[in-house]
Amino acid sequence: MVFFDLPTETRHQRKCYTDFRKALLDDGFDMFQFSIYMRHCMSAESADVHRNRVKSFLPEEGKVGILRITDKQFSEMEIFDCCKKKTLEKPVQQLELF
Numbered sequence: 001m002v003f004f005d006l007p008t009e010t011r012h013q014r015k016c017y018t019d020f021r022k023a024l025l026d027d028g029f030d031m032f033q034f035s036i037y038m039r040h041c042m043s044a045e046s047a048d049v050h051r052n053r054v055k056s057f058l059p060e061e062g063k064v065g066i067l068r069i070t071d072k073q074f075s076e077m078e079i080f081d082c083c084k085k086k087t088l089e090k091p092v093q094q095l096e097l098f
Contacts, residue, residue, distance in 0.1 A: 001069065002029065002037045002054055006062035016059040023057040044068075 002024060006017045021037075027050060029037040041047040047068050058064055078085065 001032070001067045002039075003065040003067070004035050004062060006035075006059055006064075013061065016061065020057065020059045020064075024054070027053055 004020065006020065007013045008017050024037045027039065029039040032038045039050055041050060051066050051068070054064075054066060
C-alpha cells in the first residue's frame, strides 16, 4: 500500500502529483481510496521490487508512506460504506514470468 499527501498549489506541484499517480498506475497499483493505492504481490521479493520502484519515482515534495501487509492481514480488514459492511474483493492472481 502506498499512502501519499502531496501539495497541489502550483502548476509544478500538480504536475508532480499527476506524474507520481501515473507512475503508480503504470506499476500495477490500483486506487483503494483517494491518495491510497494498493498492489498485490505474490512474494516478499516481488513486494521489495515494487517498493524500490516507488522509491525511485518519489516526488520532490509531500509525504509518502509505503506499507506491506500479508494476505491474511488484508483479509481481516473491515470496510464500511455508509454504516453498511462491504465485502472485500479477493486480490487478483497475477502471473509472474521469468
